Amino acid sequence: MAIFNKGLGKGFSDRQREILTAFTETLLPPDVGTPLQPTEDNFLRPAERFLAAMGAESLRGFVMLILLFEYAALVFYPRFKTFTRLNPEQRERYMYGWENSRISLKRQVFIILKFFVSFVFLSNREIQASLGYDPECLVEPGG
Amino acid sequence: MIHNVAELPDKVELDADVCIIGSGAGGAVTASELARAGRSVVVIEEGGYFQKEDFQGRDLAWAFRTMYRRAGGTTTLGKPPVVLPMGKTVGGSTTINSGTCFPTPPRVLKEWEWCFGVQDAGPERMAPYFDLVEEILEVQPVPEEILGENAKKIRDGAEILGLSHGPLRRNANNLCAGCGVCCFGCPSDGKRPMHLNYIPRAVEAGADIYQRCKARELIVQGRRVSGVRGQFTISNNREVKPTLQVMAKVVVLSAGAVHSPAFLLKQKIANSSGQVGRNLTIHPASRVGAMFDEPIFGWKGVPQGYYVDEYAGEGIMLEGAHGPPALMAASIPGVGKVFKKRVSDSSYYADFGVMVSDTTTGRVTPGPRGEPIMWYNMSKEDARRAVKGMALTAAIFLAAGAKTTYPALWKYPEIRNAREVLRLRETKIRPVDLQLGAFHPLGTCRMSEAPSRGVVNSYLKCHDLDNLYVVDGSPFPSSLGVNPQETIMAFAHRSAEHIANVGFKS
Numbered sequence: 001m002a003i004f005n006k007g008l009g010k011g012f013s014d015r016q017r018e019i020l021t022a023f024t025e026t027l028l029p030p031d032v033g034t035p036l037q038p039t040e041d042n043f044l045r046p047a048e049r050f051l052a053a054m055g056a057e058s059l060r061g062f063v064m065l066i067l068l069f070e071y072a073a074l075v076f077y078p079r080f081k082t083f084t085r086l087n088p089e090q091r092e093r094y095m096y097g098w099e100n101s102r103i104s105l106k107r108q109v110f111i112i113l114k115f116f117v118s119f120v121f122l123s124n125r126e127i128q129a130s131l132g133y134d135p136e137c138l139v140e141p142g143g
Numbered sequence: 144m145i146h147n148v149a150e151l152p153d154k155v156e157l158d159a160d161v162c163i164i165g166s167g168a169g170g171a172v173t174a175s176e177l178a179r180a181g182r183s184v185v186v187i188e189e190g191g192y193f194q195k196e197d198f199q200g201r202d203l204a205w206a207f208r209t210m211y212r213r214a215g216g217t218t219t220l221g222k223p224p225v226v227l228p229m230g231k232t233v234g235g236s237t238t239i240n241s242g243t244c245f246p247t248p249p250r251v252l253k254e255w256e257w258c259f260g261v262q263d264a265g266p267e268r269m270a271p272y273f274d275l276v277e278e279i280l281e282v283q284p285v286p287e288e289i290l291g292e293n294a295k296k297i298r299d300g301a302e303i304l305g306l307s308h309g310p311l312r313r314n315a316n317n318l319c320a321g322c323g324v325c326c327f328g329c330p331s332d333g334k335r336p337m338h339l340n341y342i343p344r345a346v347e348a349g350a351d352i353y354q355r356c357k358a359r360e361l362i363v364q365g366r367r368v369s370g371v372r373g374q375f376t377i378s379n380n381r382e383v384k385p386t387l388q389v390m391a392k393v394v395v396l397s398a399g400a401v402h403s404p405a406f407l408l409k410q411k412i413a414n415s416s417g418q419v420g421r422n423l424t425i426h427p428a429s430r431v432g433a434m435f436d437e438p439i440f441g442w443k444g445v446p447q448g449y450y451v452d453e454y455a456g457e458g459i460m461l462e463g464a465h466g467p468p469a470l471m472a473a474s475i476p477g478v479g480k481v482f483k484k485r486v487s488d489s490s491y492y493a494d495f496g497v498m499v500s501d502t503t504t505g506r507v508t509p510g511p512r513g514e515p516i517m518w519y520n521m522s523k524e525d526a527r528r529a530v531k532g533m534a535l536t537a538a539i540f541l542a543a544g545a546k547t548t549y550p551a552l553w554k555y556p557e558i559r560n561a562r563e564v565l566r567l568r569e570t571k572i573r574p575v576d577l578q579l580g581a582f583h584p585l586g587t588c589r590m591s592e593a594p595s596r597g598v599v600n601s602y603l604k605c606h607d608l609d610n611l612y613v614v615d616g617s618p619f620p621s622s623l624g625v626n627p628q629e630t631i632m633a634f635a636h637r638s639a640e641h642i643a644n645v646g647f648k649s
Contacts (some may be wrong), residue, residue, distance in 0.1 A: 020619055026478065026479060027478055027479065027482060027483075028482065028483050028486065029479055030485055032480045032483040032484060033483050033487030034483075034485070034487060037555070046204060049204070049208070050204055050207070050208060050214060051214075053207070053208035053209075053213075054213045054214040054216045055213055058213065058214075058216055058516035092478060094476050095478040095479065096479070098557075099476070099477075100553075102223075102551075104223070104573075104575035104576070107553060108223065108224060108549065108575075111473065111578060114473050114478075115473035118347040118472040118473050118486070119203075119204075119469050119470065119472070119473065120204065120487070121469075122468055122469035122472055123202055123203045123204050123467075123469040125202065128467065128468065128469065131468045131486065131487065131489045131490070132438075132440070132489065132490040133442055133468050133489070133490075137467060
């Protein structure tokens with residue numbers, strides 16, 4: 001599975017999709033609260049569209065960050081495995097380590113990924129509704 | 144009229160008295176006032192023209208993709224990086240801001256007079272302009288019925304702690320239903336951005352507005368700008384066929400405090416002072432979340448409807464900040480099951496913003512393809528004040544009954560009681576430990592009567608070029624400490640008067 005099979009700036013490759021899906025399922029596990037899982041329709045395609053609107057360089061930058069997150073596990077997590085090869089508990093501990101790292105750059109990379117993933121995934125209307133948010137107020141003023 | 148790219152010939156060539164680049168708080172007011180003074184006015188706007196029907200039934204991602212520069216992802220480089228979203232519409236950022244209106248604090252106007260030699264802009268001189276702007280914008284305090292529970296919790300907490308507080312004044316009339324989506328385009332026309340007041344006034348008086356047209360260069364001859372060249376674009380800045388050239392007697396640059404200096408620097412003009420792009424202030428802002436036992440539904444009601452100004456004199460202003468769960472989630476600490484549980488409890492989550500009047504100054508430089516790069520390293524002093532504001536906000540939420548609070552701060556992801564608030568206040572926090580956003584870039588074409596110290600004079604006319612004015616947030620020589628749209632509009636009125644009276648004589 002090629003890491004850059006679509007070429008940087010043109011959309012996610014299969015490998016990048018795998019990493020991003022694993023990141024989202026670890027950040028927002030489907031077995032807690034809202035039962036929805038990230039799919040092509042509710043997450044990956046909207047994510048690509050959003051990054052495309054930010055410009056090709058943003059998509060390239062974002063891809064570099066998720067790859068960094070994936071492969072840094074070889075260095076920062078004591079199993080010598082990439083993030084996607086860790087089991088769910090290990091993934092969560094690895095992710096927790098990024099959010100609470102003493103290295104500010106790691107925290108900043110993580111907050112970018114966390115913000116983007118939670119924004120795109122939770123912008124889905126079905127998921128918003130499950131959280132109690134009523135997007136109908138966008139349709140009916142005063143709703 | 145407002146022109147659509149589809150209706151234009153391949154080459155648009157125009158002559159006008161005034162060409163204005165940008166239609167935000169500065170450009171729209173200038174266009175309106177000069178058109179009403181009988182001048183022929185052409186406005187070039189990079190963004191599209193949106194009305195309330197465009198905002199209805201849309202999702203959040205559409206709003207960011209369509210009306211924000213780089214889909215809202217514009218960020219400063221430095222320690223820490225600061226997200227600084229900017230609008231790109233007919234109306235500029237006023238289409239997607241929260242609508243908060245403050246006149247310039249008198250102490251700031253006096254500081255500009257005494258420290259920067261700004262003339263004829265004291266509190267008494269500016270008061271009629273603020274009154275006029277407020278009348279046109281229909282500014283009023285947020286009514287109780289659309290305040291929302293988020294603001295009411297802050298009100299309750301501030302009252303218990305004896306702090307100065309009140310509802311914010313906004314450019315919103317009685318149509319505002321408090322549906323909480325001001326920053327994604329108002330679907331009821333309750334909020335009154337430029338496209339509902341100054342732009343129609345300008346169009347009624349004969350101004351021509353060319354939307355989705357990016358200004359490419361100023362045509363400079365000696366000490367004069369003789370015109371502007373532009374290129375029409377569609378989504379994602381893709382260029383399309385028509386080009387625009389406007390020859391004008393006066394040119395007004397109103398592209399905002401990030402793009403105006405980048406535009407001048409790219410062309411290497413108007414910078415004999417060396418001040419173009421320098422002195423960037425941004426009002427860095429952080430936030431504190433809070434979890435309550437009872438539902439808050441923080442997204443209902445005006446998102447920025449309340450303030451606590453107890454420490455405004457120190458440059459710390461607390462202002463409401465809330466939004467849909469998708470936007471708020473990343474400010475909730477945690478990952479995995481803990482994070483998901485907290486996100487699932489979004490309706491119990493409240494949130495409030497802390498804005499600092501910054502002493503730090505950054506810089507704007509032109510980057511690849513002319514796109515600006517913002518450089519900003521927050522000072523320890525500003526970080527200290529941000530933390531003081533966050534501690535105060537946490538204390539207010541706790542006083543109002545929150546079971547826990549979440550400052551957007553490393554090391555202190557949760558504050559649960561008064562002892563922890565005190566500990567937070569006494570801890571030294573590095574700027575890189577803060578999570579920051581900012582919304583008010585200012586100061587990058589500084590106003591001063593001395594050409595060696597500033598880019599424009601007190602009437603916003605460029606020192607180096609006889610018929611170029613810079614009318615947006617970039618002339619303000621120091622941080623305002625309050626939301627700047629009313630200040631920009633008031634100074635635009637004053638500048639338009641000056642242009643109408645003397646601008647065409649030189």
